[in-house]
Amino acid sequence: MSDTTHSSTVTETAAATSTEAGIADRLARLRARLDYQGLILGFLCAVVTITLLLGDRGTRDLIGQRQMEDKLALLAQVLPPALYDNNPLQDAVKISDVEFSAQAVEVYPALRNGELQGAAFQLGTVGYGGVITLMLGVDRHGVIQGVRVLSHKETPGLADKIELDKGDWILAFDGKSLSNTERPQWAVKKDGGEFDQFTGATITPRAIVNGVHKALEFYARHAAEIAAAAQASADTQGNPS
Amino acid sequence: MSQSSFRQHFMPGLWENNIALVQMLGLCPVMAVTSTATNGLGMGIATTAVIILSNLLISLLRNTIPAEVRNPVMIALIAGTVTLVDMAMNAWTHELYKVLGLFIALIVTNCAVLGRAEAFALKNGPVASMLDGLGMGLGFTWALTLLGGIREVLGGGTLFAHASSLLGPAFHWMELQILPPDTGVLLAILPPGGFIVLGLLIAAKRIVDQRMAARQQAPSSPLVMLQS
Numbered sequence: 001m002s003d004t005t006h007s008s009t010v011t012e013t014a015a016a017t018s019t020e021a022g023i024a025d026r027l028a029r030l031r032a033r034l035d036y037q038g039l040i041l042g043f044l045c046a047v048v049t050i051t052l053l054l055g056d057r058g059t060r061d062l063i064g065q066r067q068m069e070d071k072l073a074l075l076a077q078v079l080p081p082a083l084y085d086n087n088p089l090q091d092a093v094k095i096s097d098v099e100f101s102a103q104a105v106e107v108y109p110a111l112r113n114g115e116l117q118g119a120a121f122q123l124g125t126v127g128y129g130g131v132i133t134l135m136l137g138v139d140r141h142g143v144i145q146g147v148r149v150l151s152h153k154e155t156p157g158l159a160d161k162i163e164l165d166k167g168d169w170i171l172a173f174d175g176k177s178l179s180n181t182e183r184p185q186w187a188v189k190k191d192g193g194e195f196d197q198f199t200g201a202t203i204t205p206r207a208i209v210n211g212v213h214k215a216l217e218f219y220a221r222h223a224a225e226i227a228a229a230a231q232a233s234a235d236t237q238g239n240p241s
Numbered sequence: 242m243s244q245s246s247f248r249q250h251f252m253p254g255l256w257e258n259n260i261a262l263v264q265m266l267g268l269c270p271v272m273a274v275t276s277t278a279t280n281g282l283g284m285g286i287a288t289t290a291v292i293i294l295s296n297l298l299i300s301l302l303r304n305t306i307p308a309e310v311r312n313p314v315m316i317a318l319i320a321g322t323v324t325l326v327d328m329a330m331n332a333w334t335h336e337l338y339k340v341l342g343l344f345i346a347l348i349v350t351n352c353a354v355l356g357r358a359e360a361f362a363l364k365n366g367p368v369a370s371m372l373d374g375l376g377m378g379l380g381f382t383w384a385l386t387l388l389g390g391i392r393e394v395l396g397g398g399t400l401f402a403h404a405s406s407l408l409g410p411a412f413h414w415m416e417l418q419i420l421p422p423d424t425g426v427l428l429a430i431l432p433p434g435g436f437i438v439l440g441l442l443i444a445a446k447r448i449v450d451q452r453m454a455a456r457q458q459a460p461s462s463p464l465v466m467l468q469s
Contacts, residue, residue, distance in 0.1 A: 031307040048321035059332035
């Protein structure tokens with residue numbers, strides 16, 4: 001590394017013997033001009049924008065693929081692999097139900113040999129710190145196969161035992177359904193139900209129990225519709241039936 | 242690069258001009274993620290990479306950047322670099338991204354990166370700037386890991402929980418249970434705990450500095466005697 005690149009004051013005083021010093025000198029004069037300042041700012045912003053556009057184009061498909069793999073891995077946690085031989089993400093059907101969710105719910109049907117064996121879908125429920133997003137898997141009789149928390153803003157250390165990493169509370173839902181658990185049972189123990197609450201955190205488990213119960217009711221209302229739509233989408237894709 | 246200038250550019254960030262403990266920059270992401278030592282380490286590593294990269298870029302362009310518009314230019318360059326790194330990691334190193342992804346987006350809000358660009362990279366060559374970035378980044382990393390570690394032990398009783406998902410399965414031995422589970426002080430993990438522990442760390446650093454200064458002054462005369 002030479003001295004000229006180390007400090008620009010040296011280059012300004014030194015005679016422009018080398019071309020490097022000459023360029024530095026010209027740049028120093030340019031930097032003081034208003035039109036150059038505007039141009040260089042615009043130019044660099046344009047370069048950054050174009051680079052980002054190119055980067056986005058180059059990575060978008062790959063990122064989409066990775067996210068699909070993540071989602072499939074998650075589906076495998078809430079739906080036993082024996083239940084389906086299709087790609088539930090590709091056969092997804094949209095179901096509108098204002099009672100359950102303001103937006104149409106994307107339901108991922110589990111098909112084996114073209115017949116509906118169950119389904120998985122996301123649901124949101126309002127906890128203590130904000131919306132808790134869950135993924136729920138049920139078989140065709142509406143029996144829960146698995147529930148997982150996708151994202152939440154609950155208090156760490158108190159209410160984050162809803163994550164499978166930090167506790168197995170969420171597994172208490174496995175095997176529950178509307179028929180084997182009566183409406184009053186769908187509550188935390190403090191409210192007379194059969195689900196545990198956490199010490200110092202009742203709102204979070206309560207929100208999840210209510211959300212899951214509503215989701216089961218949603219599935220019960222639309223099971224026939226989901227089956228028909230999934231069948232239709234599987235048939236058009238030429239899956240064996 | 243001679244050894245003295247290496248020391249001059251690399252060393253300050255580690256202790257005497259530490260970003261988190263002395264400059265106290267970038268405290269917003271610091272408080273948000275340092276609830277565990279692993280998170281602190283991850284945030285530190287990601288920030289180090291970004292500071293080195295942005296210091297290099299700004300240093301290479303320093304002669305073309307007018308002082309009047311340097312701030313928007315630097316912000317555009319840093320935000321652009323971080324976004325590119327974010328996309329590339331998401332596409333090609335997805336497993337790592339799932340662990341570090343949260344931190345990468347937060348780095349854009351870290352004014353320490355802009356601070357190094359302004360205070361150092363604009364006035365120095367590329368190699369010196371990268372060394373400065375490395376020193377600052379490593380200093381930030383150890384401070385964050387220590388802060389996260391203290392909060393984690395006090396709050397949850399564990400140390401380096403989930404380290405194997407950040408560093409690979411070979412580092413499973415790092416995941417320790419220091420205190421019995423469910424005995425922690427919740428406050429340590431919550432944001433106020435972050436401020437309290439950071440305050441204690443800064444105080445501890447000042448005490449060490451004072452001790453060191455006192456030691457350097459007091460025994461100097463007998464040492465000279467011994468040497469002569």
